[in-house]
Amino acid sequence: MNMSSPIILLAEDDDNDIFFMQRALRKAEVNFPLHVVTNGQEAIDYLGGAGKFADRTQHPLPSIMLLDLKMPFLDGFEVLSWINAQPSLKEIPVLVLTSSAEERDRQKATELGAKGYFVKPPTIETIRETMRFMSEQSPNVALSA
C-alpha cells in the first residue's frame, strides 16, 4: 500500500490564482504538498513522467488534480482528453478550477471526465469539496488535518 503523503497537482498559469489556491489551502488547514505546473503541456509531462518530471520521487503521481481550462500551449480540455486516453491515470480525480462560468465549458469538462467544476476564486468551501473527492477516490489516505 502506498502510504506516501497524498499530493495535489495544480495546473494553473496565473500566479495570482496560484497564490489564492495556496492561501485557500492554508486557510482550510490542508497541508498536503501542492505541485504546480503552469501550462497544459507541463501537466501532461508531469502525469506521464516525461522530461524534467521523469523522477517520480521528485514528482510523484498526484492523488487529485486541479485543472485550469485556459492555459498556454495545451488547454485544460486537451489535458482532460489526454488523461482519458491513459488507462493508468484513470484513478486520479480531475477537478476543473476556472474563471469561466459558461455552461458549455462546464458541460464539456464533465463530458471529458472532470469530477468537479469550480469557478475561481477558490474558497475554503472549494478546498473542502476537493478533499471530499480525494477521500472518495483513495479511502486509505488519511486526511491529515
Place this chain on the structure above:
Amino acid sequence: MKKLALNPTSHRESLDDSAEAGGCDHSVQFYESDSFLADRVSAFMKAGIDAGDSNILVATPEHRAAIEKRLSQSGVDLAVLTFAGRYFPLDARETLSKLLVDGSPDENIFNQIIGGLVSQATNGKRRGVRAFGEMVALLWADGKYEQAIQLEELWNGLGRTHSFSLLCAYPMSGFNGTPHREAFNHICRAHSSVLPTESYTASSRNDEERFRAAASLEQKAKSLEAEIVQRKEIEERSRLLSAIVEFSDDAIISKDLNGIITSWNSGAERIFGYKSEEIVGRSVTMLIPPERLYEEPNILARLRQGDRIDHYETVRRRKDGVDVEISLTVSPLKDDTGKIIGASKIARDITERKRAQQIQQALYELASAVNRSVALSEIYTVALTTVCRCQSAQRAAILLYDADGVMRFKAWHNLSEEYRRAVEGHSPWQRDDPSPQPVFMDDVAHAPLEDHLRAVVNREGIQALVFLPITYEGRLLGKFMIYYDAPRHFTVEELRPAQTAVSQVAFAIERRRTGETLEHMVNERTASLREAIAQMEEFSYSVSHDLRAPVRAMQCYAEVLMEDYGAKLDDNAKKYLDRIIRGGTRMDRLIQDILTYSRLSRREIQLHPISLDKLTREIVRQYQDLNSTGNSDISVEGQLSTVVGHEPSLSQAISNLLNNAVKFVAPGTAPIVRVRAERRNGDVRLWIEDNGIGIKPEYQHRLFSVFERIHPERNYEGTGIGLAIVRKAAERMGGKAGVESDGLNGSKFWIQLPAAENA
C-alpha cells in the same frame, strides 16, 4: 292628232272630219283575239264601202281571209269592188320585206309602194280612202320596236300629203311586262286615236257602262301599281337575303327531315370543299366523320320537335379528308302551315379559333411553369413542347452560351446526338449583337449552308428551320431553334407564339441566374456572419476568462489585505479597501451580465414545454435560501400553467424580475411580492407584482434597454442590464415582457410566453 275616241261611231265621224280637213286620221286598235280584230277591221271597211270609199288592206293571209269572210257575209261583193278599183289587198309580210333596207323601213320605197297605192285608191281625190295595216305589228312581234315606230312615222308622214283614214292593230299580248310601258306610250302617241281591246269596246256597252269600265280599269291600274311596288320590295329583300346567304363566310345549308341537303352556299363550298352540284341531293352524313355519326340522328330528332341547336361545337370532314372544327347552329324550317319540313344549318369554321385557344393554353401553361419557378430543365421541356405545338413544328432545341462563350444544347426535342454534335457552337449572331434578329430558312435546299452542315441537316430530315435569339434586356443568352420536315414560308406574324415562349424562357433563365447570384451572395454573407459570430464567441470567452482575472485579483488581494492586515489599518484605509472590493464585485457582475445578455442574443436556443409552476417555485425557494436573513414576503398564487420556452433563459428572466421586485422598495419597507399567472389567448402571462417604489409611466419605455437605470445607483445597486436580459430572453422565446406601474403603488412586471398545447 285627234282625240282618242272610244266609240267606233264617233271614230267614223272623226274619220270623216279628218277627210274633209285633207289630213290623215291614224288610229290604233289593240286586240286580244283574232276574231275581234277581224270584226273591227271588217266593220271599219264596211263603213267605208257604204260611204263610197276605197279600201287598202295590208294584212296577214289569215287575217285577210277572216276579214273578207265577214265582209262577204255582210253582203259585200269584193270581186266587184276590186274590179271597180276600190279594194286593194296586200300581203303584210311580203310588203314589209320590200320596205326594209338594212332591217329598217325605207321612206322612199314606202312612199313609192304605199304612197302610190293610196294615190291610186283616191282615184284623183274623188274618193275617200280607208287603210288597215299590220306591218308594224309584225315588226313589233319580232322585237323590232324602234323600226315599228319608224314605220308608224312613215304612215304619219304620208298622211301629210295624202288624205286617208288609217287603222293599225297590235295584239295586246305584245305589251306584257313593264319594259313595254314606254313603247306602248310611244305607239299611242304615234296615233291620233287609240282603241282599246275587246274587253273595253264591246259594242253592247253604252257610255254609262264604258265610264264604269274606265273607273274600274283605273282602280285596277292603281292596285296593280301598288302591288308592283310591293313585289319589287319583296324581290329586293329576297335578293338581299340570297346575297347574304351566298356571300356569308359561314356555311349555310338547308336539309330536309331525312338529312338530305337541299341548298348549299359558297361559304359551305369553301369550308367543306364540295361544290353545290356535288352535294345537293345527297345526305348530310357525307360531312360527318364516322366516329361522330351518332350526332345526326340526335340533331334530326331534336329538329322534328321544333328545337333549335345553338353553337354546337363539333368536327366535320372536308372533301379532302381533313377534319374541320365547326360551331353549328341548326334551326327548323317550316312551311306556310307551320309544319317542319327541314332545317337550316349554319356552320362556322372555328378551326382557327380553336387553334388560337390551344396556343393560348400552351403559352399559359409555359408562363405558369415559369411563374411557379420550377426547375429550368422542366421549363425548357415545357417550352419545347409548347413551341412545337403552337408552330406545328417537328423538332425544337434550346442552346445557351456556356461559361466559355460557346452556344451549347441545353434541351432538345427530337434531335439526334449526331446532329447536336455537328451543329453545337454554331450561331448566326455575334455575341455582342445589340439586336439579334430571327433568321428563317424557308427551304434548306436553297439556303447557303456549309457542305458538312447541309449533309447533317439532310440526314436529320430537316427542310426548314428558324433561329430565334434568346435575349434578355438586349443581351444575347442563346438561341431557340424550330425545325420542320417540309419547306415552309415563314412570317414574323406566325412565329409570334414562339417569340412569346422564347421571352418566357429568357426570363426564366435570367431569373434563375439572378437567383443563383443572390444565393451565392447570401451564402457568402452568412459565412462571414458565422465567422463574426464565432469571433464574437471567442471574444466573449476571452472576456469571461481574461477580463475577469485581473478584476478578481484586485478584489481578492483587497480581501487578503483586509483579512491579514486589517488590524494595522485605520478606519479610512478599511473604508477604501471596502470600496475597492465593492467596485471589483460590481465590475465582475457587470461583465457576467453583459456576457449573459450577448449570449442570449446570439445563441440558438431550443424551445420545450416548461412547467412554469415548478420552475417559479424552485427559483423562489432558492432565492429564499440565499436570502434567509431578509424580511421579504414572496408568495406564488395558484397553479401556474405550462409554457413553451428555453429553461435556462426563462429561469434567468424570472430570477431577474424577482430580484428587482425585492430590491426596489422604499427604505424601511418590507418587500411583498406576489407571483401569479393568467391565460391570454394562446399565451401565459406571468405577473410579478411588488409593493416597491414603482416606475412612472414616462420612464417605462427606457426600462428594458441595456445600461438604462431609472433609479440612481447610489440608492439601488445594479448593472442596468437585468431587465434588458428579461426582455431579450422573452423575445428569443417568442414572447414579450413589460411593466405596469403608476410610479406610486409598486410595479407589476410581466413576462408572457406561448402556452404549451396541453396546458
